[in-house]
Amino acid sequence: MTxxxxxxxxxxxxxxxxxxxxxxxxxxxxxxxIGLNGAGKSTTINHIIGLLTPMKGSIALNGVTLAQDPQSYKSQIAYIPETPILYEELTLKEHLEMTMLAYGLDQEQAWQRAHDLLKTFRLANKLDWxxxxxxxxxxxxxMIVCAFITNAKLFIIDEPFLGLDPLAVHDLLALIATVKAQGAAVLMSTHVLDTAEKACDKFVLLHAGEVQTQGTFAEIKANYPDAGESLNDIYLSLTGVTRDE
Known part of the structure; x- marks a missing residue:
């Protein structure tokens, strides 16, 4: 899924x-x-998932746009927002059941994945909460469990590290590695650049709504040899931001 x-x-x-x-x-x-607050990361994601309509340009999954085939387009995406969105009147179990119905998942297979994920994220005894x-x-x-029980081909994860403890961050990164190995594509928005440098295959650096540069870390570093040794240093150099700002 491209x-x-x-x-x-x-x-x-x-x-x-x-x-x-x-x-x-x-x-x-x-x-x-990647980018600092206000760089345009969440706005980009909101266009990809269909909450905003492009003024110009196009967004396609394997050549298909949202306007051409809304059901096919949306069914390929699993989205984890920065701020969790849950229904106050539904239990954890009911959130999982709703996700399975929305994506048309095989119940037996989906529950097997769900139980594994609930155990990983230490939620197995909280289904009735x-x-x-x-x-x-x-x-x-x-939200992570609901997203990863699907058969999505594109996972979009917005600022995942801010509310998670270190063990959960480790578990999420391991989960991302698993779906990558299965052929899924993953787009992750973050301004936690130290973690991004270690985890991501490629980067799109946004600043003030524009792409400053993109590519692997090695490619970006080679293109800007005087910008610094870390992704954080390179980003600050390219955007003209100082540590005192």
Missing amino acids: LAVQHLVGGYSQIPVLKDISFQVEPGELVGL FPANFSKGMKQKV
């Missing part, structure tokens, strides 16, 4: 936030969409 974003211009009003954004995410690849009983980190884990 995600192709071509010359995307868009935003929330008549003034575009995104200015001619282009990049691809290939099967078996984790691409880090309601969202009011969960901490923010636990709510985020519920």
